[in-house]
Amino acid sequence: MKNKQIILLFLCLFIFLISGCWDSNELQKLCIVAGMAIDKGNDNTKNRFRITVQIANPPQVAGDSQGGKMQASRVTNFTETGSTISETLRKISNKAPGELLFPHLQVMVIGEDLAKEGIADIFDVIERDSQFRVLFPILISKGPHSAKDILEVTTTLEAIPSAKIVEALRTSERYWGAYKATRVDEVIKGLKEGSFPISGIQMKGDLKAGNSIKNVEKISPNTIIQLKGTAIFKDRKLKKWLDLNTARGVTWVMDEMKSTVINLDCGMKKDAIAANVNRSKTTTDVKIKNNKPVIYLTVHAEGEILENNCSLDLGKSINLDQLDEKLEEEIKIELLQAIKTAQKEKSDLFRFGEKINTTDKKLWKKIETAWENDIFPKTEIHVNVQAIIRRTGMITKSYR
Amino acid sequence: MEKAKISAIQLFALMFIFDLGTALIVSYGVTAGKDDWLSILLGMSGGIILFFIYYPVYRKYPDLPLTSYIGEIFGKYIGWIFGFLYCISFLYIAARNVRDFGDLLSSSTLTETPLLVIHTSFVLVICYVLYQGIEVLGRTAEIFLFVLILLGIIGNFFVLVSGDITFQQIRPPLEHGWGPIITTAFPTITTFPFGEMFAFMMLMPYLNKTKLVKKTWLSALICSGLILSWTAFLNMTVLGLDVMERSTFPTLATIGKVSLFDFIERLDAIVVLTLLLTVFFKAAIFLYSAVIGIVDLFKLKNHQQIILPVGIILIFTSMTIASSFSEHLEEGFDASIKFVHIPFFIIIPFLMLVISFIRNYIKKRSNAK
Structure with a gap:
């Protein structure tokens, strides 16, 4: 009988010990990364990349914007430079309020400058780190604006710009056929094998006006982002942009x-x-x-x-x-x-x-x-x- | 030896799960290129051949575990040493399995949990089951066999309907001829996992109907071989050779690609759970074989008193077996195959078969005289 009591006591103690995990995290303390933009850094050895992450601001996204006044932007971008992707992302923790959470990453935009120099160094971390999934699409920002600028344009109808880009890509793929979504795993396969296409994205309008909540208060926004062109990659570098009809031809050939x-x-x-x-x-x-x-x-x-x-x-x-x-x-x-x-x-x-x-x-x-x-x-x-x-x-x- | 009996279906469940353990999840057979599934089928036939090496020896001593009759075959002292080496090799493979499991968990899901904690909690549960005895292990396997089949059906279903399968990835068949397929099948796949079934030579005496051994063993071997081959096939069609070669856990990568309606995603848990179940039984069977071998060799009273000490050795070994996961894998596909699997699961059993035949022959002749 006494034995049983001791066992019971231990069992109760274990409840406290086994209920928590090492890496537990409170939901509201996480920064959910919705989009990522990678540009060329200002320096070839020290700061190879300039990375922008777009973090969703859940209360602003979910809250009804009709009744209340809009105080904050629905997303927040943080930019940092570094030589490896992981280092740069860790550096962002100096600016972001919580741990960056990547599984919900929806899109990655790569700057044209970087794409012209080669994109071979970007994808290893995505494949290696179990946090990332390899199913989100990649886009190339078609000049003159950088990938960072693309993610800085506020959008209506879809609260999160990254989500808007993905939805546009999906509908375009479905009804227009020219610009297809190239997923990370397809890009990696292409990097290994030779040539592959990636769709492009472009900003139209004024950069400063786009980066403000005022942009979406207008019926026809000053600044918009749109899919444009298909980039041909060869030897891990951007070689040429295809325009509309040729891009659609690629879709035809690839079935x-x-x-x-x-x-x-x-x-x-x-x-x-x-x-x-x-x-x-x-x-x-x-x-x-x-x-x-x-x-x-x-x-x-x-x-x-x-x-x-x-x-x-x-x-x-x-x-x-x-x-x-x-x-x-x-x-x-x-x-x-x-x-x-x-x-x-x-x-x-x-x-x-x-x-x-x-x-x-x-x-x-x-x-x-x-x-x-x-x-x-x-x-x-x-x-x-x-x-x-x-x-x-x-x-x-x-x-x- | 404890006094216990298990039924044929329980033995089947144990063997089936045992074969799937780790092999289902870890990257293996990729050296055969796009035809790894074929290579696994060949390896399976190698496993069947191995069975016919083990079986005649078993038929001679159906009521004894391996460590008891190995002395009769090789002579008292050499046999004892071989028996002891077998115990150590079983323990070593158990440690490898635990490490496989721990590394998968810590690199995929429990990224911040120390390896020691995963190993300790895992091995303690195994020790507890073994303390209860082989009957409990058999019954547990019987139940979990169905859970495993269910997980398999769910996982396969989602991969099949996800639309990620491209048959172009496995074409052309026999890209580099039969060479790489055969060298992968023999000896690597034949010994791992099919040759490892030699551990059941320790458990055979517990079967209640000795006649059913052949049927049980072969059916479990063929079922698991087919499933392994199918999984490798599926992985290859989803991932392609390039990713297969690079990824540490292809099955996990395959299930990770499933994305239906933006809603059914991240099914990694299915794979992790499968690994958990299969490795649990595999490690438990190896540990049990080692423990009753030690009990038998050192003439101890029962196996319960040494389970915990051996379990602690297991934890220690699994931690110190390699400093990194790469080292662990390298060792697994090179040193462990060469120095543990081939000698212990092919060469010594073959010697046992030959020697027992010769002994029989001499005995008959002397009887005839």
Whole structure:
């Protein structure tokens, strides 16, 4: 009996001992990092990076802004310089009120200057540290503004600028197709293998006006941030910016097109008809001819007419057939443009190398080292597009 | 030897969990490149061959643990030394398992907890179960077998529906031919984890129906081999060779990639829990084998009185086994395979088989005379 009492006493004592963890932290004392911007530091050895973290301010984000007055900004940025990412982030603790918490990091913006010098040194810590996850997207800030500036623009509709960027990226990927979200793990894979694309982001308007709560008090804000351009990386460096149509061509080739809108000519009138492509599949085939790979791309696209600003009678299937051909032509031009640019830049953005490896691993072993610089630019690439317009919407003929 | 009996299903559960322990989580078999799953299947067939080396020896002494009859095979003194070496090697592998577990926890989830605390609490629980005896361990395994299967189903389901699987990552098959696949399968995968099942030679006498040994052993080996191969396959399709080679715990990285509807995320707990359960049983079985070996060799009264001392040795060994995790892994895939796994789980059992056959032969001839 006495034994039992002693055991009970010990059990009660253990409650106090085992209930806490070493690394426990109160929620309100943590600084939740929503976004991160990495720019080139002012010095190549001492301060290689300039890092800005965006910390969400939960009461301001959650509180109803209608009734109360807005006192503080909904996010706070802190900037620090250093030579390694971890050192710089630790230095920020001199400024931030609590421990930085990274698992909720939504986006990372890399400055163009740094990207031009190489981004190889950024991702090791993200892969190594268990705090980071490798699933958030990376963007490149397209000049003249730095990545830090991008995160300093206040936004409406989405309280946290980083979240706004991510949402814009997602909707753009879904409905426009030109700018895809490149996740960290994809970037790391690309760094290892050679070339890859990352979407760009740009600030439009006045920097000072953007960095103020007044910016969002206006109906049309003075300063906004928008996705713009796709950066081609080769040898871990930014090589070239692709503009809209070429960027969309990259999405086509990589079979990542979800939906987009393409304008078609109608007789003499240019860009008179808008077609929505909502299903698309690109298959890549590699054939070996004379010990050289020849690549065949086939795009199967399906769509519908969204808008018709000319007198064409869409009720007649023969007219639709003509539009099909025009759509095929337009898509083909975009693909060829993207391929041409990639070949000119000697960057195999599309990972055709992997496909060659699956088709003929012996040939690939022979050409692997010379692939990107010598063979890829000269490789024959054939594009075949089959597009079908399935529907014309609620009407056939336009009112005109 | 304690007086206890376990059923065939309990033995199956123990063996099954034992094989999955650590191998499911740690990076292994990557030297075979994109075909690591094939390499594991080959290793499994190697494990089956090993079983047919162990089995005839066991059939001769179905009621005795290894340390008792090893003396009869090798002679009294050499046999005793071998038996003792076996106890030490079991203890060493148990320590390695504990360290695997501790390092995973401290590098992924409990980043600020000292390793010693994790090890101590873990080993003390193992000691407690073993103090209760093999029957309790068997029953626990029986229950946790279902928990483990459930965790496996949940984890697999989420990885499969997450859309992270790209079959391009494992193509082309046999990228570098059969060479790397075979050198990885033999001896590395054959011995770890399948050869390690030799530890069950200490537990076999507890089985209530000796006839079922073959069935139980082989079914557990094949089930676990298939699961290991499948997991390696899944990891490769999700992560790709490059990440597989670099990551310390590929399965954890794989499950970390699951992100459904921005809502089902961070399922790391599933993997950590799986590791916790499997390593618990694996380390417990090794520790138990070592303990009853010592009891047998030193003619002690029961195993309960030395569990805690041996457990403390286990904690100490697991802490001092390596100064860093890299050193620990290096040792595991090099020195430990060469100096512990191959001699103790392949060479000595083979010698035992040969010698016992020769002895039998001599005995028959002398009887005939």
